[in-house]
Amino acid sequence: MERIRITDHAEGQDRVLTDDALAFLLELHDAFECSRQQLLQDRRKRRAALADGETPRFLEATAHVREDDSWRVAPPAPGLEDRRVEITGPIERKMTINALNSGAKVWLADCEDASSPLWRNVIASQVNLQDAIRDRISFTSPAGKEYRVTATETPTIVVRPRGWHLDEHRIVVDGKPMSGSLVDFGLHLFHNGRELIARGRGPYFYLPKLEDHREARLWDDVFVLAQDRLGIDRGTIRATVLIETITAAFEMEEILWQLREHSAGLNAGRWDYLFSMIKAFRLRGPDFVLPDRARLTMTAPFMRAYTEQLVRACHRRGAHAIGGMAAFVPSAKDPVATERALRAVAADKSREAGDGFDGSWVAHPGLVETCRAAFDAVLGDRPHQLDRSRDDVAVDAAALIDLSTTEGEITDAGLRSNIEIAIRYMEAWLRGHGAVAIHSLMEDAATAEISRSQVWQWIHNESVTSDGRTVTRERCEAIVAELAASFGEGEDDRFREAIELFRETALEEAYPAFLTLAGTERYLGDGARRPATGPVPVQVAADEPAEARTAA
Numbered sequence: 395m396e397r398i399r400i401t402d403h404a405e406g407q408d409r410v411l412t413d414d415a416l417a418f419l420l421e422l423h424d425a426f427e428c429s430r431q432q433l434l435q436d437r438r439k440r441r442a443a444l445a446d447g448e449t450p451r452f453l454e455a456t457a458h459v460r461e462d463d464s465w466r467v468a469p470p471a472p473g474l475e476d477r478r479v480e481i482t483g484p485i486e487r488k489m490t491i492n493a494l495n496s497g498a499k500v501w502l503a504d505c506e507d508a509s510s511p512l513w514r515n516v517i518a519s520q521v522n523l524q525d526a527i528r529d530r531i532s533f534t535s536p537a538g539k540e541y542r543v544t545a546t547e548t549p550t551i552v553v554r555p556r557g558w559h560l561d562e563h564r565i566v567v568d569g570k571p572m573s574g575s576l577v578d579f580g581l582h583l584f585h586n587g588r589e590l591i592a593r594g595r596g597p598y599f600y601l602p603k604l605e606d607h608r609e610a611r612l613w614d615d616v617f618v619l620a621q622d623r624l625g626i627d628r629g630t631i632r633a634t635v636l637i638e639t640i641t642a643a644f645e646m647e648e649i650l651w652q653l654r655e656h657s658a659g660l661n662a663g664r665w666d667y668l669f670s671m672i673k674a675f676r677l678r679g680p681d682f683v684l685p686d687r688a689r690l691t692m693t694a695p696f697m698r699a700y701t702e703q704l705v706r707a708c709h710r711r712g713a714h715a716i717g718g719m720a721a722f723v724p725s726a727k728d729p730v731a732t733e734r735a736l737r738a739v740a741a742d743k744s745r746e747a748g749d750g751f752d753g754s755w756v757a758h759p760g761l762v763e764t765c766r767a768a769f770d771a772v773l774g775d776r777p778h779q780l781d782r783s784r785d786d787v788a789v790d791a792a793a794l795i796d797l798s799t800t801e802g803e804i805t806d807a808g809l810r811s812n813i814e815i816a817i818r819y820m821e822a823w824l825r826g827h828g829a830v831a832i833h834s835l836m837e838d839a840a841t842a843e844i845s846r847s848q849v850w851q852w853i854h855n856e857s858v859t860s861d862g863r864t865v866t867r868e869r870c871e872a873i874v875a876e877l878a879a880s881f882g883e884g885e886d887d888r889f890r891e892a893i894e895l896f897r898e899t900a901l902e903e904a905y906p907a908f909l910t911l912a913g914t915e916r917y918l919g920d921g922a923r924r925p926a927t928g929p930v931p932v933q934v935a936a937d938e939p940a941e942a943r944t945a946a
């Protein structure tokens with residue numbers, strides 16, 4: 395019996411899942427699947443311990459790594475010296491070309507927060523990467539617009555594979571799904587690694603949602619085996635780790651140390667970081683309940699502690715510190731939203747550049763110049779500011795987890811906005827869109843996780859909105875019912891399933907660790923339910939207003 399089985403088909407698959415590529419994936423699976431499962435098991439234990447009241451802390455066992463001043467990560471690899479503007483986005487064909495023409499220094503080609511893991515997306519991402527790297531990508535829109543790469547200098551490509559928690563259930567080995575991380579990583583490296591090196595850059599990665607330094611070590615082990623197997627020099631692969639969980643924030647230097655030969659720095663993944671905070675402390679009582687999502691800015695004291703400590707850790711170790719994503723996006727149809735986005739992004743990037751970051755992310759080509767200007771003002775002609783030590787920053791465990799000083803209230807509008815964003819995002823995700831603009835804000839898996847998690851936390855803490863009303867499941871259901879009236883009922887719409895998924899991830903007693911896991915198991919996996927049709931079902935408590943009962 396063939397050990398590896400592909401359970402689905404998508405256009406372009408033959409170019410991606412070649413026999414040699416599958417043999418490489420199998421080798422990665424055999425070498426690392428046990429360790430991945432062990433680490434996922436450890437995650438579950440740690441999550442339970444945090445829920446039971448354990449406080450994250452700096453590890454005693456690795457104090458020597460933090461205290462030893464002598465080590466540094468490898469110097470920047472070709473194409474990664476100057477990272478002042480990085481554009482992110484899903485690896486769709488048109489967006490790939492637009493990103494390559496955007497003028498950014500780096501393109502984060504995303505199989506993660508901005509991607510919905512439909513099989514056709516997984517395969518198309520790999521096809522588009524192959525073509526983009528070989529300068530043979532073009533696209534004609536349904537309206538007949540032609541797209542080609544015209545920029546003389548294109549961004550360095552950095553691929554973000556899925557996180558360790560996600561399976562790729564369409565590639566089954568000995569009856570078990572492969573790791574989504576290893577599939578995204580392995581296919582890109584196998585097909586494009588040598589080509590990238592020949593073109594003067596290299597196979598570079600962003601590593602998402604790591605929860606501790608042992609998970610970084612697993613990636614390092616993967617890199618070593620993969621390079622040896624493909625005859626690529628050790629240290630050629632480079633990885634920037636997103637610090638976007640509260641536990642990883644206590645192990646920043648350990649993560650750099652584990653990957654030191656392959657490290658390209660750290661990134662402050664603010665949205666998943668906020669999600670991680672809410673998840674970790676969701677049952678810790680009022681001091682850990684955060685206000686409306688709109689009030690969770692980078693100037694909140696706990697967020698400042700996080701970014702300041704990240705820059706300090708990176709620059710102590712000669713590693714790039716890369717800033718995160720301001721969610722405001724411009725809109726050709728809305729000059730007011732555009733003006734607001736440009737102002738907000740300029741302020742965000744100026745603060746990051748002033749704090750010592752070496753570059754930052756933008757979500758949209760219309761923001762590249764704004765980000766560049768903010769970093770130009772601080773960097774000038776220098777490619778980075780690694781020489782800017784932030785030893786003035788206090789390493790302060792308490793500051794990282796002190797949420798009690800976050801200003802702002804929970805409002806009815808904030809509750810409604812969370813429910814609407816979560817459902818609209820889940821609906822788009824089920825249709826295959828991993829990033830969408832909703833009310834001129836970029837929404838992706840990380841921001842949607844915040845929205846649904848806040849709703850869950852507010853219900854379970856019986857939080858009270860500024861109008862004096864308690865957040866209850868029934869109140870949320872009434873809002874769902876009102877919103878449902880405004881949702882489309884087009885043939886392709888998936889609002890019915892999106893509402894079910896929202897209920898499962900925000901309104902139930904149990905708290906699913908990731909909406910993407912819940913969504914994949916229920917709607918995208920092997921045993922997935924068939925898409926439902928008909929009116930959106932709503933649940934309304936007897937004492938809710940009558941109009942809430944009529945959504946259809």
Ligand SMILES: CC(=O)SCCNC(=O)CCNC(=O)[C@H](O)C(C)(C)COP(=O)(O)OP(=O)(O)OC[C@H]1O[C@@H](n2cnc3c(N)ncnc32)[C@H](O)[C@@H]1OP(=O)(O)O
Binds near residue numbers: 489504726
């Ligand atoms: C928490 C995190 O992980 S953040 C990182 C993950 N998230 C992301 O990467 C989000 C990236 N951004 C996006 O996906 C998009 O900007 C969205 C979905 C938010 C908005 O996209 P749209 O609705 O298409 O925006 P809009 O209509 O203004 O786009 C104008 C043009 O810019 C292009 N564009 C917009 N964003 C991008 C991008 N990130 N990369 C490349 N091209 C882009 C569009 O394709 C469109 O091209 P066209 O004029 O040739 O048709």
Ligand SMILES: O=CC(=O)O
Binds near residue numbers: 663664
């Ligand atoms: O991946 C980035 C984030 O903010 O989450």
Ligand SMILES: [Mg+2]
Binds near residue numbers: 638663665
């Ligand atoms: Mg993230």
